[in-house]
Amino acid sequence: MKGNKALFEVYILTGLVCLVFGATIIWYIIEFTNQKEISVKEQQKSKNIEITDVGQFKKKSMIHDELSEYGEQIVKYTSNYFYKNNEKIGNHLNCENCHIDAGTKPFAAPFIGLIKVYPLFSERLNRMESLEDRINDCFERSMNAEAIDKNSLEMKAIVAYISKLSHNVKKEGRIKGQGLVEIQIPDRKADPQHGKIIYNNQCSACHGMNGQGTKDTNNQYTYPPLWGNDTYNNGAGMAQVVTAARFIKGNMPFGTTFNKPVLTDEQAYDVAGYINSFSRPIKKENKH
């Protein structure tokens, strides 16, 4: 009887110790790994707050100014702009389809801080590239359209919007959360057969069995197309399997964040190989 009681006390004691230990760990995790978001209002109050990580940025109560607001509209609803004689120039994607949350999502190639990154040396061009040129790269490739005039209101508006998002980034050069996540590229070619299985299970519900996306009753895309005539062309970053894999790993299926990826590196690589094995618009030559 006595022995049993002692054993019981030991159990209780061990239980308590575990409880305290567990609670301490949970407290530690909450306190130290949770990125504290800093609102723009707070950022404006204190000149000392400096964003060094895209994840710190919180889009709230931005200062109003018409030019950058126009830029934000263009980034979100690009397909409503850029018509020539009533005819659409380029595809029906929006910048935001890839630069998610209007260019503020970490590791979805966000716009935050880019004012401090450009001009930047481009390996492809073998020269320095301005922010305007980089934006036009996406117009010519990701949007399958044409470069827009660097002095146009639209270009100025996009740059003004990026400037606003960069307001509290003081450091020159790259900050954490820009670009796309790094992944371990398998030492083999992407396997589209494996990619097809992942696509059908994890992607087709939104992007369609034939990669054509899904439209609403107003003929607007709810989910953008991944291949075919109305998407990024073969010169786009997304047309490169490695770039697409890095984007997908950090952002897809929709709602995925870089710190909670759904796919493994191999799955992201193979599904990127699959979507890029289909035909898409060919980039027009004679442009830069």
Ligand code: HEC
């Ligand atoms: C189909 C997807 C897609 C669309 C649509 C798209 N982009 Fe991009 N964009 C990318 C990718 C991919 C990159 C390269 C990211 C990387 O490699 O870090 C990129 C890079 C950029 C960069 C440079 C980012 C950096 O960190 O240096 C800018 C600026 C940019 N895009 C602007 C735009 C604008 C403005 C639009 C709309 C007119 C647009 N993009 C539309 C996919 C897209």
Ligand code: HEC
């Ligand atoms: C729940 C719906 C949903 C699922 C599932 C989903 N996506 Fe997406 N995907 C989206 C939406 C929405 C966007 C555009 C994001 C935006 O505009 O905010 C997008 C954008 C993209 C883009 C960039 C835009 C373009 O048209 O090229 C790629 C590439 C992509 N998804 C690939 C995938 C892959 C691969 C999978 C499966 C692993 C997947 N997606 C699963 C909804 C989804």
